[in-house]
Amino acid sequence: MATEGARIDRLSLLLDQFDHASEMARVRLAGLGDEEYLWEPVPGCWSIRQRGAATTPRAFGPGEWVLDLGAPDIPASEYAEVARQAAGGMSVGKIAEDWSVSVARVEEVLAHTGPAEPDETPVTTIAWRLGHLHFCFAGGWEWTFGELRQEPKLLVDFTPSATVALERFWAVIDRWRDSVATVTDEQLDTIGFSQYPYGSDPDEPFAAVLAGANLELIHHMAEIALLRDLWRARGASASLTS
Template sequence: METEGPRTDRLGLLLDQFDQAREMAQVRLTGLGDEEYLWEPAPGSWSVRRRGEAPTPRAYGPGEWVLDKGAPDIPANEYAEIARQAASGMTVAKIAEDWSVGVERVEEVLAHVGEPEPDDVPLTTIAWRLGHLHSCFAGQWEWTFGERRQDPNFLVDFTPSAAVGLDRFWALIDRWRESVAVVTEEQLDTVGFSQYPYGSDPDDPFITVLAGANLEFIHHMAEIALLRDLWRTRSGPRR
């Protein structure tokens, strides 16, 4: 029996990469329970919390439960991206708008020399990582394939239930994948095919947006996998 070989076209490569990452992630998330989902690996961790109980200044969500979000800034691991945006012709004012920071902060980043100091950021729960990914993909779907009008901060009804959160997440991921699968070559090269307002999507060809979405999915799922390992071994190895 003959099987279809791997695709080598641009969209096919990105879809295959996404499919493999999704398959591995779904296996790694099997058996996730509520206690583990909300486990805070260190004091001050960001998570999903009841509205009014979040300690962060920009926690968001449309319902009873919101996702922690801190004050706007440009993390050190994004300094290279800021340099790329400036090199591509984006103005300092536009970069500042995209990152919700002042022009002075962008100028400070662009003037930085040498290796940046490591980011001092809070640890996050599995609930936070999944919620963050869900929010990103929901927003990008709405502002690429949807009506392009709903605020991304109000698209995901966050939940303290691991089972409910995963069901909603995989449904959204499947919708994203189905929509991406029929994108044309012309659309891949279209600057602004995605109008997602948080980031540089409106200024990028869609193939760049897709590559970035894959990277976002892969690196956050790797973090979630590590959190699962830490949860499993938190009281020492089990015999």
């Protein structure tokens, strides 16, 4: 691989990682149909649903279709992050506000010792994972480069159409990428450059926010890729057990 003239500054490295992940995701998502997009591989999945059919307590969206969301909690996979927040000087009250949980729940997490029990989180559909990413990047852009006032949960009009969902999603991703490319070194180091209200963005330098956004894209797209593999193989599995 040629490296002559390659840029290795922080922003270039973060953008290159983001671009590589996006390119792979576009290839893996090619040909996604509505049935596969909404496929629920096991009972009790979280997905997008018509408002009147929603069963989760905090399902949200501005239109007819909403994204499933359960009661707020701190998953075991995030216990280490809570410990880092506390070690960094964040108060228990602020951590509780950050995760939308009680102070008692934060204290319980901080007092935990030994290995954490595996999370019993629901399986989510491709529609849910794509909708979640769309919501995160739309809100992240609005509260960093936009007017910093629109409620993130009202920014994405969820849809049962895979084609429409992908068109809207990639438009948001392209807008995010174009805006990030204009960021200066000073802004990368600025704590609170992003004021996105869900999470710790206001308490972190923007370089850390970008690294987190890349991780969000990478890990959810990997999950979507696996669901596509399972969808493609579902007929073979059925024939083997018949």
